Amino acid sequence: MKTVVLVTGANSGIGLALCDRLLAEAADGLQLCLACRNMQRARAARLSLLASHPSAQVDLLQLDTSSISSVVSAAQEVKQKYEKLDYLYLNAGIMPNPKFDIKAFFRGLFSSKIITMFATGEGILTQWDGVTPDGLREVFATNLFGHFLLVRELEPVLCHPGETSQLIWTSSSNAHRSAFSLDDLQHQRGTQPYSSSKYASDLLSLALNTHYNKQGLYSSVICPGFVMTNLTYGILPTLPAFLWTLLLPIFWLIRVFTNTFTLTTHSGAEALLWLFKQRPQTLDPYAKYHSLTSGLGNNYTQPRKMDIDLETAELLYSKLLELESQIRSRVK
Ligand SMILES: NC(=O)C1=CN([C@@H]2O[C@H](COP(=O)(O)OP(=O)(O)OC[C@H]3O[C@@H](n4cnc5c(N)ncnc54)[C@H](OP(=O)(O)O)[C@@H]3O)[C@@H](O)[C@H]2O)C=CC1
Numbered sequence: 246m247k248t249v250v251l252v253t254g255a256n257s258g259i260g261l262a263l264c265d266r267l268l269a270e271a272a273d274g275l276q277l278c279l280a281c282r283n284m285q286r287a288r289a290a291r292l293s294l295l296a297s298h299p300s301a302q303v304d305l306l307q308l309d310t311s312s313i314s315s316v317v318s319a320a321q322e323v324k325q326k327y328e329k330l331d332y333l334y335l336n337a338g339i340m341p342n343p344k345f346d347i348k349a350f351f352r353g354l355f356s357s358k359i360i361t362m363f364a365t366g367e368g369i370l371t372q373w374d375g376v377t378p379d380g381l382r383e384v385f386a387t388n389l390f391g392h393f394l395l396v397r398e399l400e401p402v403l404c405h406p407g408e409t410s411q412l413i414w415t416s417s418s419n420a421h422r423s424a425f426s427l428d429d430l431q432h433q434r435g436t437q438p439y440s441s442s443k444y445a446s447d448l449l450s451l452a453l454n455t456h457y458n459k460q461g462l463y464s465s466v467i468c469p470g471f472v473m474t475n476l477t478y479g480i481l482p483t484l485p486a487f488l489w490t491l492l493l494p495i496f497w498l499i500r501v502f503t504n505t506f507t508l509t510t511h512s513g514a515e516a517l518l519w520l521f522k523q524r525p526q527t528l529d530p531y532a533k534y535h536s537l538t539s540g541l542g543n544n545y546t547q548p549r550k551m552d553i554d555l556e557t558a559e560l561l562y563s564k565l566l567e568l569e570s571q572i573r574s575r576v577k
């Protein structure tokens with residue numbers, strides 16, 4: 246039996262690098278499923294993986310995490326195709342219409358918060374969010390709710406008596422308690438939907454452990470660090486992608502002060518790969534596993550306690566279940 250791994254948002258960035266690293270580790274023992282919203286980009290990703298790992302088994306799945314009907318039909322396809330899912334990487338994510346506050350950035354440069362600013366992006370980024378055809382906030386739907394629904398739908402292939410499966414969320418050190426409110430789960434009133442959705446995924450991971458560990462399903466979160474991908478290129482849209490490469494010497498210098506500048510997708514995927522190799526029972530549900538790169542360029546994974554509590558996690562979980570049942574009754 247091959248180990249079945251499904252990765253959302255697998256056609257680019259950290260998701261694609263993870264697939265490449267997983268295949269480099271264990272190509273012949275893996276059945277990898279790339280779950281992507283755009284099948285043309287998915288096919289291109291599959292071909293690039295097969296070019297370096299010709300014997301690999303790589304399947305494609307059409308999945309738009311921001312769309313309820315897409316999540317439900319993708320889950321249906323997974324349940325028909327695979328008897329058991331061993332790893333589900335919840336990696337797809339967006340930060341739409343980001344606004345980079347240059348003044349706050351320069352103020353931060355000359356303050357005691359400079360390292361935190363570079364490590365988390367705190368205080369210098371806001372976003373303008375849209376609404377999906379299902380009537381949900383786009384960032385909430387894409388980064389959190391679609392993934393929550395996917396896990397719920399895939400319960401039969403994730404929970405097998407006597408065996409374990411792992412959920413692994415690509416969260417962020419940009420996740421802040423202050424950006425999140427139980428009274429405004431979708432972040433309709435604020436300007437930090439990204440931070441709110443990532444904090445919610447940290448809480449949800451804890452709640453999922455409480456509810457599913459006894460059925461053999463374990464959940465963890467990681468932060469890939471600051472990685473140069475389509476998501477980050479969108480932060481300075483006037484700066485073409487290749488010009489970011491010219492900033493590399495500055496970024497290498499910053500790396501001497503903060504190990505969170507992983508920069509490449511290969512390094513950003515470090516903690517995702519590390520978790521793949523761990524026994525899930527040994528993991529700390531209150532820890533976020535960070536991909537880090539030292540000043541000398543060595544990659545490693547380090548757990549850091551998250552600012553989360555079980556009570557808030559449980560309240561979020563019940564609100565998500567409530568939203569799920571509202572949506573199911575609407576769809577019927
Ligand atoms: N880059 C960084 O510094 C950091 C990134 N992260 C997180 O890492 C994850 C991966 O992002 P990254 O690799 O940087 O960025 P990319 O933009 O390269 O990758 C994001 C992936 O998610 C996919 N995606 C976006 N929306 C949807 C959707 N509705 N349904 C299905 N797939 C979707 C994208 O598909 P498509 O190609 O079609 O757009 C793409 O494959 C995200 O969750 C992000 O928040 C966290 C911390 C730092």
Ligand SMILES: CC(C)CCC[C@@H](C)[C@H]1CC[C@H]2C3=C(CC[C@]12C)[C@@]1(C)CCC(=O)[C@@H](C)[C@@H]1CC3
Nearest residue numbers: 362363364365366370417418419470471477480
């Ligand atoms: C032009 C200047 C010389 C350099 C500008 C740097 C900023 C654009 C980056 C500095 C820290 C970065 C960062 C992120 C985005 C880009 C920066 C603000 C994130 C917010 C990207 C998404 C995440 O999830 C965070 C973990 C990143 C934290 C650091």
